[in-house]
Amino acid sequence: KNLKKYFPISGGMFAKVKGYVKAVDDVSFSIKRGTTMGLVGESGCGKTTIGKTILRLNDITGGTVTFDGIDIHGLDRKALRALRPRIQIIFQDPYSSLSPRMPVGEIIGEAVREKRLVGPEAFDDYITGIMKDCGLQVYHKDRYPHEFSGGQRQRICIARALALNPEFIVCDEPVSALDVSIQAQIINLLKALQEKYGLTYLFISHDLSVVEHISDTVGVMYLGNLVEYADKETIFDNPLHPYTMALFSAIPVPDPDVKTKRIILEGSIPSPADPPAGCKFHTRCSHCMDVCRVEAPVMRMVASGHQVACHLYTEGRRVE
Numbered sequence: 001k002n003l004k005k006y007f008p009i010s011g012g013m014f015a016k017v018k019g020y021v022k023a024v025d026d027v028s029f030s031i032k033r034g035t036t037m038g039l040v041g042e043s044g045c046g047k048t049t050i051g052k053t054i055l056r057l058n059d060i061t062g063g064t065v066t067f068d069g070i071d072i073h074g075l076d077r078k079a080l081r082a083l084r085p086r087i088q089i090i091f092q093d094p095y096s097s098l099s100p101r102m103p104v105g106e107i108i109g110e111a112v113r114e115k116r117l118v119g120p121e122a123f124d125d126y127i128t129g130i131m132k133d134c135g136l137q138v139y140h141k142d143r144y145p146h147e148f149s150g151g152q153r154q155r156i157c158i159a160r161a162l163a164l165n166p167e168f169i170v171c172d173e174p175v176s177a178l179d180v181s182i183q184a185q186i187i188n189l190l191k192a193l194q195e196k197y198g199l200t201y202l203f204i205s206h207d208l209s210v211v212e213h214i215s216d217t218v219g220v221m222y223l224g225n226l227v228e229y230a231d232k233e234t235i236f237d238n239p240l241h242p243y244t245m246a247l248f249s250a251i252p253v254p255d256p257d258v259k260t261k262r263i264i265l266e267g268s269i270p271s272p273a274d275p276p277a278g279c280k281f282h283t284r285c286s287h288c289m290d291v292c293r294v295e296a297p298v299m300r301m302v303a304s305g306h307q308v309a310c311h312l313y314t315e316g317r318r319v320e
């Protein structure tokens with residue numbers, strides 16, 4: 001709720017600018033247990049920062065993150081350690097997130113052993129069961145990450161997270177580094193595991209087709225702000241924010257008879273260190289009005305469960 005994560009600017013490409021990069025600026029949403037929220041937007045819009053901040057891999061600048069009634073950023077170290085197994089993350093790059101020196105069984109079981117989630121007598125069976133659930137074979141246990149393909153390595157990463165018996169998993173671009181055919185297998189695996197274990201996902205991706213396949217609700221981000229949020233069907237059938245419309249117009253339709261109008265955005269995404277005043281999207285928006293240059297729009301509920309941050313919309317109606 002009202003989540004903020006600002007990074008102080010210290011030289012480099014932002015040397016001429018003083019202040020903060022507002023990577024996440026006043027973002028609020030909730031994810032219902034057992035569902036998947038897709039979080040989409042261009043690179044640098046703050047998606048990954050949100051995922052890390054939720055899990056307290058970053059500290060927080062403002063706002064709160066509540067998981068099952070627990071204020072995650074208010075926990076002391078001991079309580080946070082106790083909570084950790086319940087909230088996990090799967091990273092984009094399965095190549096770099098696995099230790100090359102550990103056999104797969106050890107990678108998956110290391111934290112299980114450390115946290116004593118199962119006793120020594122049940123340990124092997126437990127790890128074998130998790131591996132099977134993730135489409136890995138028992139004989140893979142003694143092999144090393146470099147002996148596996150990208151898709152199998154991502155299965156290992158998923159198994160490592162699943163072994164801790166989590167309830168909530170941040171999936172940070174988990175299929176972006178994989179071939180398209182393998183992507184479908186991993187997405188279907190995540191869906192099957194969600195059904196079996198009642199998992200809740202925050203699924204971060206810039207690939208809208210993938211997000212459409214896996215999500216129940218979708219949030220669209222632009223330069224640190226959430227600009228639209230709705231259930232999947234609503235947002236894909238009836239996107240309201242001009243940025244969402246442009247983003248979704250780029251999704252290829254696999255039917256030559258269906259003609260879609262591609263909306264091309266002018267200009268490039270502004271610097272997050274020096275974003276435009278008012279609506280941060282106004283420099284690229286073909287609907288821009290005077291008010292947009294001076295006043296930042298706030299999220300409004302425009303229909304049941306459908307929120308949008310844009311001056312074109314006031315309570316329940318569109319202003320042309």
Ligand code: SF4
Nearest residue numbers: 279282285292310311
């Ligand atoms: Fe465009 Fe104005 Fe809406 Fe921003 S607030 S998206 S500039 S119409």
